[in-house]
Amino acid sequence: MEELLELSEEKILNTALSFKRHLFSRINWTNRLIGIKGARGTGKTTLVLQWLKELNLKKNETVYVSLDDLYFTANTLLTTVRKFRQHGAKIVVLDEVHKYPNWAKEIKNLYDRYTDLKIIFTGSSVIDISRQEGDLSRRALIYELKGMSYREFLDFQYEKRLPVFTLEQLLDPGLNLRTQFDEDFKPLEFFQEYLEYGYYPFFKEDKGGYLQRLRQLVRFIVEYDMAELKGFDIRHAKKMLQLLYVVAQSVPFKPNINKLAEKTGIHRNSINNYLYFLHEAKLVELLHQAGSSMATLQKPEKIYMENTNLLFALSESPPSKGTVREVFFNNQLSGQYKVTHSPVTDFEVDNKYSFEIGGQSKGRKQIASLSKAWVVKDDLEYPVGNALPLWIFGFLY
Numbered sequence: 001m002e003e004l005l006e007l008s009e010e011k012i013l014n015t016a017l018s019f020k021r022h023l024f025s026r027i028n029w030t031n032r033l034i035g036i037k038g039a040r041g042t043g044k045t046t047l048v049l050q051w052l053k054e055l056n057l058k059k060n061e062t063v064y065v066s067l068d069d070l071y072f073t074a075n076t077l078l079t080t081v082r083k084f085r086q087h088g089a090k091i092v093v094l095d096e097v098h099k100y101p102n103w104a105k106e107i108k109n110l111y112d113r114y115t116d117l118k119i120i121f122t123g124s125s126v127i128d129i130s131r132q133e134g135d136l137s138r139r140a141l142i143y144e145l146k147g148m149s150y151r152e153f154l155d156f157q158y159e160k161r162l163p164v165f166t167l168e169q170l171l172d173p174g175l176n177l178r179t180q181f182d183e184d185f186k187p188l189e190f191f192q193e194y195l196e197y198g199y200y201p202f203f204k205e206d207k208g209g210y211l212q213r214l215r216q217l218v219r220f221i222v223e224y225d226m227a228e229l230k231g232f233d234i235r236h237a238k239k240m241l242q243l244l245y246v247v248a249q250s251v252p253f254k255p256n257i258n259k260l261a262e263k264t265g266i267h268r269n270s271i272n273n274y275l276y277f278l279h280e281a282k283l284v285e286l287l288h289q290a291g292s293s294m295a296t297l298q299k300p301e302k303i304y305m306e307n308t309n310l311l312f313a314l315s316e317s318p319p320s321k322g323t324v325r326e327v328f329f330n331n332q333l334s335g336q337y338k339v340t341h342s343p344v345t346d347f348e349v350d351n352k353y354s355f356e357i358g359g360q361s362k363g364r365k366q367i368a369s370l371s372k373a374w375v376v377k378d379d380l381e382y383p384v385g386n387a388l389p390l391w392i393f394g395f396l397y
Contacts, residue, residue: 001083004071008064015049019156022164022397023047023145031141033111035129036122038145039282039306040225041200041217044122047145048093051120060088067100077106085117094121098228104129104136111139124225125282146335147307150394153198154190165395167337170388171353171374177382177392187381187391194394195324199309199331214313218244221281232277239266243274244283248314252287252326253303272299282306285330290340290348301341307331325357325378325390332393345373357390 021043027034029051038044045066052062063084067077077100081092097103107121125144129137154160162181169175181187190198197203200217203210222241227234242264247253255275261268278284286300304327305311311319311327326346333339333349342348345356345367354373356366364386367373373386380389 001071001075001080004065004069004080005060005063005084005087008062009059011064012049012052012062015046015053017050017053020050021047021145022149022152023143024050027051027143028141032115032118033107033136033140034120035136035140035142036120036145037125037127037129037142038122039125039147040221041202042145042147043201044145045095046201048095048120048122052091052093055091057090058088061090062093063089063091064093064095066095067103068096072100077103078109081110081114081117085114089117091118091120094119096123097121098123098127098225108136108139111136124221124228126221126225126229126280128230128280144335146397147199147309148201149332149397150191150194150198150391151397153194153394156201157193157198157204158190160185162395164397165392167333167349167353167396170392170396171372187389188379191391191394195308195328196312197309199307203309211309211313214309218283218310218314221283226277226281229277229280231273236266236274239264240274240277243271244278245314247278247284247303248305248311249316252323254301255299255303257299275300275303283310285327285334287330287339287341287347290342290351304330321359321378322357325359325376329355329357329376329390329393332396336396344370362387 024047036044036048049064052064055062084092094107097107107119110117111119129140129142148156151162151164154162197207197210200214202213206213219241223237226232243260243266246260246263257268257271260266260271266274275284275286279286283306285304285306287302287304288298289301305314308324308327308331311324329347330339337349338351340348342354345354347355349355352372354367354370355376356362356373357376359377360379362375362377364375367375375387376390377387378390380387382389
């Protein structure tokens with residue numbers, strides 16, 4: 001256990017505070033039980049270590065441990081945390097909880113037993129808190145950390161401190177976007193770089209090998225993290241990777257179940273389940289028809305890669321500009337807003353706003369009959385009439 005405490009102290013000490021993810025300021029850190037979910041590589045560990053460092057408590061009062069440490073193959077979480085508390089711990093951060101059997105039940109027991117102890121836990125986006133034994137969903141505040149927005153990328157990579165907007169603000173004709181930025185700000189200067197490299201913070205470690213690392217990350221998520229999904233048979237991981245590869249070559253993909261089954265060797269009755277698993281792992285986004293049920297077994301209208309970086313990493317050839325536009329728009333809004341497919345336009349948001357995504361030549365003909373509809377263009381710096389620039393949707397968080 002002494003080794004765990006030393007490792008905890010070292011990790012907290014070596015954590016940089018210069019850049020914090022958007023979620024840092026949104027978390028209610030006063031709660032006694034907090035859960036942070038997110039896809040691998042989005043920065044959950046860094047976020048909780050930054051919080052511990054900012055507290056600046058005595059080293060025995062805060063402890064960080066990762067539950068995939070070999071220590072936990074021979075020691076229980078309950079016993080370990082009890083010892084931490086005996087040594088003065090007031091706050092315990094438990095990372096990678098999905099790697100520990102019965103994690104939810106033991107965390108519940110710790111929460112109920114030690115009312116003077118604050119527990120923060122992080123886990124893969126594939127875990128369903130509400131279905132875990134012990135039902136932590138009634139006790140914990142649960143947050144989800146997405147990859148970086150375009151705004152965050154500009155802050156992280158180029159130290160540009162820029163504002164956050166709500167969707168309602170962006171759609172307000174009274175908002176003059178130009179006045180919200182410095183005169184020398186060039187919104188498209190680094191946009192392509194973000195689309196290819198800026199979603200996962202680890203790009204900064206090795207940009208040259210970033211796309212290869214992303215491909216390895218995808219394999220790791222499918223072969224290891226998805227084993228935590230109820231109903232997923234890990235023996236089908238190879239078919240899952242094959243399905244993901246097929247989708248990546250043709251997104252936005254309108255699924256033909258029979259053709260997908262033929263290409264992947266997956267039984268047609270299982271295709272929708274597999275797509276759902278990929279969605280839960282934050283590898284793809286499933287776009288359903290506006291007003292329809294979001295049921296697991298319902299065939300989606302379109303399938304997108306979860307983010308543009310995955311699209312560039314998994315595509316055999318450079319993806320089309322149209323695909324990149326739609327993946328970016330869907331990614332930056334999903335999670336915060338309800339994004340669905342519209343029979344008239346590319347997207348409907350919160351059942352009231354319609355958006356048609358395109359390039360310079362995209363006109364208003366398709367949205368002429370709609371009252372709350374906008375054309376979104378990727379080569380536009382600032383709004384012109386009812387046309388909005390694509391990049392600004394990267395400033396929603």
